[in-house]
Each structure stands twice: as structure tokens, then as C-alpha cells.
Amino acid sequence: MSRDMNGSHLDHLFSNSAARLDRWRDLNAKAQRWAAEARAGKSQEGSAPVQGALADLRAMEPYFAYPGAQLLRAVDDRLADGDALGTARLVLRMSNALLSGSYRYDESEWDAADDTSAEAPDRLPPGLGAGVRRPYFETLFVSPMSATRAASVCQEIRQLRRPDDGLVYEPVLVGSFEDAVLATILNGKIEAVVIYDGIPFASKHDANLLRDFLAAYAHMDTYTGVSPSEIGIKLARFIANIRPELDIYLLTDRKVEQLAGDSAASDIRRVFYEAEEPMEVHLNILEGVRDRQATPHFDNLKQYAMRPISTFHALPIARGKSIIKSNWIRDFGEFYGLNLFLAETSATTGGLDSMLEPTGTIKVAQEKFARAVGADHVFFVTNGTSTSNKMVYQAVTKPGDIVIVDRNCHKSHHYGMVLSGAQPLYVEAFPMTEYSMYGAVPLRTIKQALLDLQAEGRLDKVAMVTLTNCTFDGHIYNTRQVMAECLAIKPDLIFLWDEAWFGFARWSPFLRPRTAMGAAAALERWRDDPAAQQAWDAQVQELGAQWDPKDPRLLERQLVPNPKAMRIRVYETDSVHKSMSSLRQGSIVAVRDEDYDHHVSAFHEAVFIHASTSPNAQIIASLDIARRQMELEGYELVMRAIEVALAIRREIAQHPLISKYFSVLGADKMIPPEFRPSGFSDYLAAETNWLTAVKALKDDEFCLDPTRLTLVCGTAGFDGTAFKNLLASKYNIQLNKTSRNSVLLQSNINNTRSDVAALIKVLLDISEGIEARLRAEGEAGRAAFAAKVASLMEDVPNLPNFSRFHDGYRDNPASATTEGNMRTAFFAAYDEDECEYLPLMNPALDDRLKNGPELVSANFVIPYPPGFPIMVPGQVIDADTIEFMRKLDVKEIHGYNAARGIKLIQPSTISGKSKG
Known part of the structure; x- marks a missing residue:
């Protein structure tokens, strides 16, 4: 190396x-x-x-x-x-x-x-000349052979090609366990791996640091003593942990019949007897890739569009004749193309599968997506992850259930609890006051909420824990640790991980362990390991089988769940359109729930409630296509997206003028040190190397998504909204999330290094403009600029925490926990006669804060940014929340009528209403 x-x-x-x-x-x-x-x-x-x-x-x-x-x-x-x-x-x-x-x-x-x-x-089969394009990939062959023999083997493999294969691959030959791992990591074109049993372990290359990295990341040192007869299976498991989408084949001279039935070989697609016909291996390689390439719904849609169909149903746009023959809207058809309309049909006419009761190509497409993301089931959703979240609440919670939920999660979670009747117990994320944003919820806070409920004998009321992973600003949870420690307190907890912005992470070996499905799989493997029972037994010796929930040690130490009692019940919602090649509103619900059969009927009902009876067939097709792309090239695309983000960080930090006015926040600014025991500070820090970054991704309580960059613009005199508008109106650069003094940049599989160059040029242009203006305006201008920067970077509002629900909306006002009956408060506000309004700047508001009666919010109040409710129905409004609203300089505040003021539930209404 x-x-x-x-x-x-x-x-x-x-x-x-x-x-x-x-x-x-x-x-x-x-x-x-x-x-x-x-x-x-x-x-x-x-x-x-x-x-x-x-x-x-x-x-x-x-x-x-x-x-x-x-x-x-x-x-x-x-x-x-x-x-x-x-x-x-x-x-x-x-x-x-x-x-x-x-x-x-x-x-x-x-x-x-x-x-x-x-x-x-002679590389092509007879009848195919240069210029004939077929999908190309590479296959890794792991075999201990000489370089001379390797060249002839490559030629033998090429001679297996046939004109009707439809795909073409080139062989990559390596000779050891370590070389196979290196090839899998380095080469994103590899789609299949053929392992010959009995390979040596060590590479002939000098790769000491990389060996350290692999040992730290995946305990590779545990493989060094593996016997030659087992090393092929061990390599298959290792490669599957890095890139689970790959097809792996094993060639061995052992009893293949017994090996094929061994659970240790579950990561191997097929086992061959080594002396068998090589053509069978070749055909299996092609079949495996074709299986991932197949998009059943999209393929069916293309065939449907080619059929001569006369329509007598209520969908005039189908077949496109009303558009193409029109004198006035023909340009619509010319813009989008005829296939869009030929592929349209009513969901009840036949020819295409039903979204509500899929039995054909949609069902198969969902099963393929489940395989791709490591789930037991996947459900397609064509109206966004807002609906995906509501489906989960509707299916797995009921009135009176308690849901421990991040107060800063997307509004769809709050509305989901209104619909299901579940009661939110809000837990608070750590604040980043300087940048007017919140981080993520510490595990200690979540454990405290569970232990408080256990102490009151109400742990059975807790149905689910809901968290956003990753957050809008890029905070990623240690999902495995969160679920493990929560299951140690309540073994049958359901987890809903909102991964709307994080779906791409499945295809990064560094980020996958932090996804909901990746962590669920890890917990299942841990539970099956004898060491899990040993860890539980040791914990029982220390804390007892029935601990005191007020024992302070429970918060200080890492808790271990009982492997015999714990259940894996995980739901993940992904906005596929946010990080993969799907049309807008394309989303999924991924399920890995061992007790799913208890909810299957309710889940289908939730689908019926929320899914449209006229789903967009093109969105479904794009979900199918997005899965195909990610299974075949997602690994490399995600790596490139990360590289783009690192390039932006590097260029901004190193440029002498741009760095004077702009900076990208690192982990040291966005994650408090107590949540970063690895010591990782920033991707560009001088002390950062592979091992530091990997340790942070593996062990820290929170880490940052490398594709999300918080760009501070307040130091350039811009608030987030003004800077966003400048980039869009003058420079054709689009982004969507802002804070008081920052904007969020996101790299994705669509970005290229040309995009990096365009962004850096724009930032340089803006920085030069600031310099020119300050020179022209002299001392007065520099003073005004400094004052503007200070107002944005120093005079920032305190971030309010959730106060509490009014006692009138609580089942047990004496409880130490803060859950409330938000549904009752929500519908109480439907009667305008029982509500009142107070303008934000009215002195009467301050008098009520000081002297009462309490101010109780009648609805959700959601400023954009930050984009989460700072008031929810039934919440007692405190002075911190009012101060925050008064300092907000955003124009878009959902649920707040600036002309009338804050909508409140009248005190007499609360006292006269029963809960339920």
C-alpha cells in the first residue's frame, strides 16, 4: 500500500x-x-x-x-x-x-x-462488436492462484460470455481474505463475489493502517485464527456486513449439501462444488444481478403503456388524447412526453397492481425494497413521509398509550398522536443556542422518562419511542445503544425512527449501523450470541433481576437487555425522494417487528385510512427504480456524495477570503463533548485520521452526517433566510433549511464536483462583494457591519423547552412525568366560542404570564425555521416561549395569526371539559 x-x-x-x-x-x-x-x-x-x-x-x-x-x-x-x-x-x-x-x-x-x-x-462473444452497450459490472474472484494462472483464468471467464447474456462483467482476481475486503471497499463496480475455499488470510501488500482501521471498525482481528476450512464462510459474512447488496458465491471441495444448510452460510447466495462446470457460476452471477436490476412495477408500466387501450373510466388524462389533440394545452404533452399519459390508468380498471391490496408487481417491488433495506416488510407511500409516520401511529398506538417523543420532531408525529389518541411525553434535545437550533435527545433523558414511569407503576402504558434520525441538521443517534438500553427497561418497546433524510445511509458501511434497520439487525445478532446472556447475567449480579428504578446507577451505566425477553420491534420511515432517485412524495415504511402479526390488521387499516385510492403510478415506478439504482450503484454514489461534502468543507476552510466570512460547523460546535468520547472534533481537524473518524461513527452517542453542512452566514452579515433568498435569486443555488444565522447545505447522489466549484465561486463572489463594500463605506460601514454580525451571532434568543400540559389535559396531574391528552385539547379548539386570541405584543399577555390565569395553546404553532412546534394543543405557554416568538424574524409561522394573535383555550372551557 x-x-x-x-x-x-x-x-x-x-x-x-x-x-x-x-x-x-x-x-x-x-x-x-x-x-x-x-x-x-x-x-x-x-x-x-x-x-x-x-x-x-x-x-x-x-x-x-x-x-x-x-x-x-x-x-x-x-x-x-x-x-x-x-x-x-x-x-x-x-x-x-x-x-x-x-x-x-x-x-x-x-x-x-x-x-x-x-x-x-477477444473480449466480446461472437456477434457483438464494439459499441454494443450492455450494463457493465465487475465480479470479484477470491482465489489463491499465481499471477500467470490469474491471466488465463480471466480469459477463461470472458469466454463464458454469450450474445444473449444481456449483461457483461469483467473479473477482478485477488488472492487473500484481506485483499477481498480491500477490493469490496475500494471498488464500487463490484456486484458479485466468488470465493474459493481455503484462501490465505493476509494480503501481500503493506497495509498496516488499513488493517488497524478494519480491526477497529469490524473486529477483523478475530478472523486471523480462522481455519482454512472456515475462512470462506467468514469472508462471506464480513463482506455482507460491508456491502449487503452483493451476491456472494462459495466454491468448495467440502460436502456442499451440508454447507448449504448451515445457518453460518446464510450470507451466501449459492454454494458450488469446486469441480463443477464454470458456466453454472457464470449464469448464477448474471441471474443475481438481473434479479436486482428487475423493476417489476416499472417494467409492467412500460408494457402497459405500449398496449392499445380504449378508456371509458373517469381519468381523461389517460392515453393523452385530450392533451395531444388540444389547441390549448398541447405544450403540456410536448413538455412531459406521451409516455407519461400512456402509463396513466385508474386504479380499479385492471392492468396494473393495486396499492391498497397489492398482489402482483407492486407486491414484488415492495418485497425487493424490503430486501434492499434489510426489512421484513416495506410499504410504498405516495404522499410523503408525513403520511408514513401517521400510518405507523395509527397502526401501533391507541388512545391512552404513552409515546416518548422528541419535541422537535416533524409535525406529522404530533398530528399522528392527535389522530391515534396517544399521549406524547416530550423529551428535550440538547440546545445549540448560538445557532438557534436543537440537536438530538440524550439517551440519559430517554432512560429517565422510562424509569420515572416505571417508578410510578405505569411503564405498561408506554407503547413507543419516536426519534428523528438523522435530524434536519445532521445529528445521528447511536440507534443500537438507544434501543438496547430502552429494551433493558421495557423489553417490548416499539421504536419509530423517522429517517426521512437518511435513507441513503443504508448504502454506506460507515453509516448503515446507525440506521434503524441496521441497528435492528445488529441487535438480533447480539441476542443470538452466547455473550449476550453472559452480559445479562453479570448485570443481574450487579443490579438485581428487579431493580429499583430510582437507583442512580441505572442512568450512569450502559444497560443490557434480557436476551430471552427482548423483542425487536422497529419501524423506519424514509423519504426516498429526499436522498434517492424518486419523484416527490415517494416514501416507504420499513418494518422489522417480531410482533408484526399483532398489528398486521391494524396496519392494513392505517394504509386504507391514509393512502389514496388513486395513487400516482409514476411515483410508485420511481420507488421501484430508486431501489434498483441503490442496490446496483448506491454504494459508490453515496461515497461520492460524502466526498462532495468533504470537498466543500475543505475548500471553504482553506480559502483565505471565503473563510473570513463563512464557515462550516464541525462536531465540536454541534455536539457537546460529553457525547463525543472519541474526541472527534471535525472532518478537517489536523488530529483527525481514519481511526478517529471511524471510532466516532461507531461509538459516540451522537455523530454528524457528513453529507449535511451547516454553513454559518451570520458572520457575513446575513440571516439565514436572507442568504437563502440571495443564493436562489442571484446565483440559482437552491437550499431549504435555514436558522437565524446559518443555512444547511446537503450533498446527495445528484451532486458533482462541478457543483462544488460553482458553490465556491459564488461564496468567493459574495465575500469579494463584502470586502468591496466595506472599503467603500469606510469606518462607519465597518462598524455597521460589525453590529449586524453581533446581532446575528450574539443577540440570539434562548431556545424554549416544552413547558407542560395543563392539568386539565392530564390523566394524572400529580405524576412526575409530563405526558398529556393532546387530542382532547386539539378538538376543544374547534369551537371558536371557547377560544380567545391575544396579540403577541399586547401587555395583557405579559400580565397573564405573571398573574394568571394560565395561557393554554389551542393549536400547533410552528415557525419555519426551526420547523417544529413551539406550542402544541393543551400546552401551558410560558415566558420563554413568548420571548422566543417575539425575537423570531421569520415570516412563516404555521398556526399563528399575526392579525389576531395567539389562539388560546379559555380557562372556563378547560375546567368544564372532561378528558378522553
Whole structure:
């Protein structure tokens, strides 16, 4: 492994493909410089810089099919001959092929000859010439063979191709356990892995730091003593933990019948007897990838659009004739294309599956999505994650149930509890007052709420814990630890993780363990491990089987659930359209609930209540397509999205002028140190290396989503809303979340490095404008600017916590916990005669705060930003909340009528109403 590859560069950890392409650009630049010097007769360093760049690159290349050993040998030969021009031509062609991806379909790119019009090497089956495009991927073969034998094996594999395969793959051959892991991490083009049993463990490459990283991240050191007869299965398990979407095949000379039935081989798609016909392996590789490539609903929709159908149902837009033949709206059809209308039909006419009772292609598409995200069930939702959340509340909670919920979660959760009658017990996130935003809820706070209910004998009333993962601003929970410690207190708790912004994380090996489904799978594996029972027994020895919920040790130590009593009951909602290639409103509910059968009828009822009887077939198709893309290239796309975010951080921090006015907040600013025992501070910090970042992602109570960047603009004299509007109106840069003095930038699978360049140029333009204005305005202008910055960065309102529900909306006002009957208060506000309004600046409001009677909110009041309720129905409004509202400078406040004031429930109404 080269020095650079073993360095502390985080982009090499999070986006290996980009790091590799950077090295190829460097090699090309040096080769072109050498060629230019040779033409001019001024060569001073000769080929040394090219050879150095090639040496840095060479360590990665065995893990990729292109350019391969033959082309690299051709470069070596030209370097040895001192052929600067020939070297430059070949390196340029190889670099361009990698950047454009042309090697995937243009056979001439694999030829070392300068004259690429010459006959290409025999890489395609008969009847298929260059230019025939078929989906391309790479297959990793893990076999202890010599380099000479490897070349002939590659050729034998290529000769298995047939004209009707439909797909084409290139082999990547490695010879050890460690090399297989490296290839899986580095090469996003790999879609299948073929493991020959009996491979050695250690790589021949020098990769000490990477070994440390793997040991820290995945306990790779536990594999070093594995016997040769077991190493193939162990490697399959390891690769499945890194990239669960890959198809893994094992070739062995053992009793394959027994091995295929072993639960230890559950990650292996098929086991082959090593001496069997290689064509069977080839066909299985293709079948596995085709299975992920298949999009049953989208494919059915395309076929439906090709059928000659006459429509006599209530959907005039179907088939598009009312549009294409129109004198006035024909441009609508020209803009969107005829297929949009040919693929439209009424849900009750037949031809396409039903969303409400899927039995055909939608059912299969949902099953494929469940496999992709590691769930038992997935339900498609075509009206957003707001509806997904309400479905879960409707299905698994009932009137009187208590839900422990982050007060700062999306409004759909609050409305979901109004609909189901569940009572929220709000728990508070840690504040980031300087930036007018909240973080996430500490685990200690959640445990305290559960233990308080246990102390009062009401733990049985708790149905669910609801948290947002990750938060709008990028705070990610340690989901496994949260669920484990909560299950230690109540073993049958249901968890709803709102991952509207985090669906992409499934395809990152670093982020997946922090997703709801990833953590649920980890808990299941832990429960099956004998060590789990040992940990429980040790805890019983210390705390007793029936602990005192007021024992302070319960908050201080990490609690262990009883593996024999705990249930895995996890629901995850994803806005697929927010991080994958889905149309707006495309969402899913992912279920991994061992007691789902108890709720299956209720869940179907919730679907009937909330799902449209006329779902958009195009949204369903886009969910199908989004799953296909992520299963086949999500790993690489997510890595690139992370690399884009790291590039933005780096360029802003390093630019001498931009960094004067703008900065991206690191973990040290957004997560208090007590929640970061790893010591991780920022992705750009000098002390940060692979191991620090990985330890933070693995162990810290909270970590930051690397794709989300909080850009501070208050130091440039802009409030968040004004800066957002400036970017949109003048520079065509769009974003949606702001705070008083910051905006949120998000990188996703759609972004490129060109987008980074565009953003940096805009920030430079704005910074230069500030500099010019300050020079022109002199001392007075600089003073005014400093005052503006101070008002945005220092004169910030305190962030209010949830106060309490009024006693009239509480089942037990004497309880130490704060849950309330929000549903009753919500519907009490429907009668305008029983409500009153008080203007925000009216002195009478301050008098009521001081002398009573208490102010009780009649509805939800939700400022945008921050986008969560600062008042909910039945809440007693306190002075902190009023002060916060008075200092808000946002124009959009849902539930607040500026002309009339705050809507309140009259005290007489509360005293005269019964709860229920």
C-alpha cells in the first residue's frame, strides 16, 4: 500500500473512487508535462515524476478490472523505453476512459496499441462488436492462484460470455481474505463475489493502517485464527456486513449439501462444488444481478403503456388524447412526453397492481425494497413521509398509550398522536443556542422518562419511542445503544425512527449501523450470541433481576437487555425522494417487528385510512427504480456524495477570503463533548485520521452526517433566510433549511464536483462583494457591519423547552412525568366560542404570564425555521416561549395569526371539559 493511501486523508476513507481518479489525474498531468518537455527538448526530471505517480497509483489497481495488468505493463514498457510521447498518449486515453466510463462499452479502450482502430482483443462473444452497450459490472474472484494462472483464468471467464447474456462483467482476481475486503471497499463496480475455499488470510501488500482501521471498525482481528476450512464462510459474512447488496458465491471441495444448510452460510447466495462446470457460476452471477436490476412495477408500466387501450373510466388524462389533440394545452404533452399519459390508468380498471391490496408487481417491488433495506416488510407511500409516520401511529398506538417523543420532531408525529389518541411525553434535545437550533435527545433523558414511569407503576402504558434520525441538521443517534438500553427497561418497546433524510445511509458501511434497520439487525445478532446472556447475567449480579428504578446507577451505566425477553420491534420511515432517485412524495415504511402479526390488521387499516385510492403510478415506478439504482450503484454514489461534502468543507476552510466570512460547523460546535468520547472534533481537524473518524461513527452517542453542512452566514452579515433568498435569486443555488444565522447545505447522489466549484465561486463572489463594500463605506460601514454580525451571532434568543400540559389535559396531574391528552385539547379548539386570541405584543399577555390565569395553546404553532412546534394543543405557554416568538424574524409561522394573535383555550372551557 502506498504512503498516500495509508495516510490520514478522509476522502480516501469515505470516497475511494474519487481518491483513485485524483491519482489518475495527477499521473496524466505529469505524463503530459513530460511529453511537453520532450517535444521542446527541455526535459529535466525525465520520467521520475511519472514513475512516482504511477507507484502511488499501483497499490489500488489490483482491485479494479480496468485498466488491468496488460495496460499497466504497456505503460511500464514505454517508461522503460523513455517514450514520453507514447506514455502520455496511453495514460491520457486510460485516464479519459476512467473519467468518462467509456471502457464499460468500448472494447478499444482495453487495447494497449496506439492505433485503436486495429482489431480489438477477444473480449466480446461472437456477434457483438464494439459499441454494443450492455450494463457493465465487475465480479470479484477470491482465489489463491499465481499471477500467470490469474491471466488465463480471466480469459477463461470472458469466454463464458454469450450474445444473449444481456449483461457483461469483467473479473477482478485477488488472492487473500484481506485483499477481498480491500477490493469490496475500494471498488464500487463490484456486484458479485466468488470465493474459493481455503484462501490465505493476509494480503501481500503493506497495509498496516488499513488493517488497524478494519480491526477497529469490524473486529477483523478475530478472523486471523480462522481455519482454512472456515475462512470462506467468514469472508462471506464480513463482506455482507460491508456491502449487503452483493451476491456472494462459495466454491468448495467440502460436502456442499451440508454447507448449504448451515445457518453460518446464510450470507451466501449459492454454494458450488469446486469441480463443477464454470458456466453454472457464470449464469448464477448474471441471474443475481438481473434479479436486482428487475423493476417489476416499472417494467409492467412500460408494457402497459405500449398496449392499445380504449378508456371509458373517469381519468381523461389517460392515453393523452385530450392533451395531444388540444389547441390549448398541447405544450403540456410536448413538455412531459406521451409516455407519461400512456402509463396513466385508474386504479380499479385492471392492468396494473393495486396499492391498497397489492398482489402482483407492486407486491414484488415492495418485497425487493424490503430486501434492499434489510426489512421484513416495506410499504410504498405516495404522499410523503408525513403520511408514513401517521400510518405507523395509527397502526401501533391507541388512545391512552404513552409515546416518548422528541419535541422537535416533524409535525406529522404530533398530528399522528392527535389522530391515534396517544399521549406524547416530550423529551428535550440538547440546545445549540448560538445557532438557534436543537440537536438530538440524550439517551440519559430517554432512560429517565422510562424509569420515572416505571417508578410510578405505569411503564405498561408506554407503547413507543419516536426519534428523528438523522435530524434536519445532521445529528445521528447511536440507534443500537438507544434501543438496547430502552429494551433493558421495557423489553417490548416499539421504536419509530423517522429517517426521512437518511435513507441513503443504508448504502454506506460507515453509516448503515446507525440506521434503524441496521441497528435492528445488529441487535438480533447480539441476542443470538452466547455473550449476550453472559452480559445479562453479570448485570443481574450487579443490579438485581428487579431493580429499583430510582437507583442512580441505572442512568450512569450502559444497560443490557434480557436476551430471552427482548423483542425487536422497529419501524423506519424514509423519504426516498429526499436522498434517492424518486419523484416527490415517494416514501416507504420499513418494518422489522417480531410482533408484526399483532398489528398486521391494524396496519392494513392505517394504509386504507391514509393512502389514496388513486395513487400516482409514476411515483410508485420511481420507488421501484430508486431501489434498483441503490442496490446496483448506491454504494459508490453515496461515497461520492460524502466526498462532495468533504470537498466543500475543505475548500471553504482553506480559502483565505471565503473563510473570513463563512464557515462550516464541525462536531465540536454541534455536539457537546460529553457525547463525543472519541474526541472527534471535525472532518478537517489536523488530529483527525481514519481511526478517529471511524471510532466516532461507531461509538459516540451522537455523530454528524457528513453529507449535511451547516454553513454559518451570520458572520457575513446575513440571516439565514436572507442568504437563502440571495443564493436562489442571484446565483440559482437552491437550499431549504435555514436558522437565524446559518443555512444547511446537503450533498446527495445528484451532486458533482462541478457543483462544488460553482458553490465556491459564488461564496468567493459574495465575500469579494463584502470586502468591496466595506472599503467603500469606510469606518462607519465597518462598524455597521460589525453590529449586524453581533446581532446575528450574539443577540440570539434562548431556545424554549416544552413547558407542560395543563392539568386539565392530564390523566394524572400529580405524576412526575409530563405526558398529556393532546387530542382532547386539539378538538376543544374547534369551537371558536371557547377560544380567545391575544396579540403577541399586547401587555395583557405579559400580565397573564405573571398573574394568571394560565395561557393554554389551542393549536400547533410552528415557525419555519426551526420547523417544529413551539406550542402544541393543551400546552401551558410560558415566558420563554413568548420571548422566543417575539425575537423570531421569520415570516412563516404555521398556526399563528399575526392579525389576531395567539389562539388560546379559555380557562372556563378547560375546567368544564372532561378528558378522553
